[in-house]
Amino acid sequence: MSRKGLIVGRFQPFHFGHLKFIEWVANDVDYLIIGVGSSQESHTLENPFSASERRDMIKKSLKTRIRYEIVEINDINNDNRWVSHVEEISPEFDVVYANGEKEKNLFKNEGYEVKTTPMFNKKQYSGTEIRNRMIDGRPWHDFVPQGTIEVIERIDGAGRVRRLYESYSYRD
Ligand code: ATP
Numbered sequence: 001m002s003r004k005g006l007i008v009g010r011f012q013p014f015h016f017g018h019l020k021f022i023e024w025v026a027n028d029v030d031y032l033i034i035g036v037g038s039s040q041e042s043h044t045l046e047n048p049f050s051a052s053e054r055r056d057m058i059k060k061s062l063k064t065r066i067r068y069e070i071v072e073i074n075d076i077n078n079d080n081r082w083v084s085h086v087e088e089i090s091p092e093f094d095v096v097y098a099n100g101e102k103e104k105n106l107f108k109n110e111g112y113e114v115k116t117t118p119m120f121n122k123k124q125y126s127g128t129e130i131r132n133r134m135i136d137g138r139p140w141h142d143f144v145p146q147g148t149i150e151v152i153e154r155i156d157g158a159g160r161v162r163r164l165y166e167s168y169s170y171r172d
């Protein structure tokens, strides 16, 4: 029987930690559903990149032989309905790979198998760290796959993050 796995992340931006996470999960399942979370968000400090930009980063970076598809999952800000919300958007899945306690428990409570995965170089392979580097004009390229670099350069993503930071700072 073929086993389908689900992961959900914001991928702001898609970095080497995400890539290693996906490669780890790919060894465990036959098919992977990649949920792009907070999909309605873009052009904010926490979520600078749109769902289609993030989808593009993932597609251009995933050279693995894994069979996968990407789905976009918007926030509903309601933990009680979160799993059914994901079920409405995603094809069926058997196992969820997650590391946050809250996310793990929500899926466990609905009867899903939930697995924890290792962290890879979380100090550097971190969306927050990479966005901070863009704000400060420090190098970030070594932390993301080539596919992400291509998308960010095309849209001047680093400039976008820096300008967002500046406009937020003026406001308070
Ligand atoms: P942010 O700093 O914006 O929260 P993030 O780097 O934590 O970004 P997320 O989109 O929050 O990335 O994480 C999505 C998924 O990817 C989570 O399940 C998380 O555990 C996993 N993940 C993130 N970074 C790593 C890493 N360095 N190694 C392994 N898994 C990772």
Ligand code: MG
Pocket: none
């Ligand atoms: Mg995170």
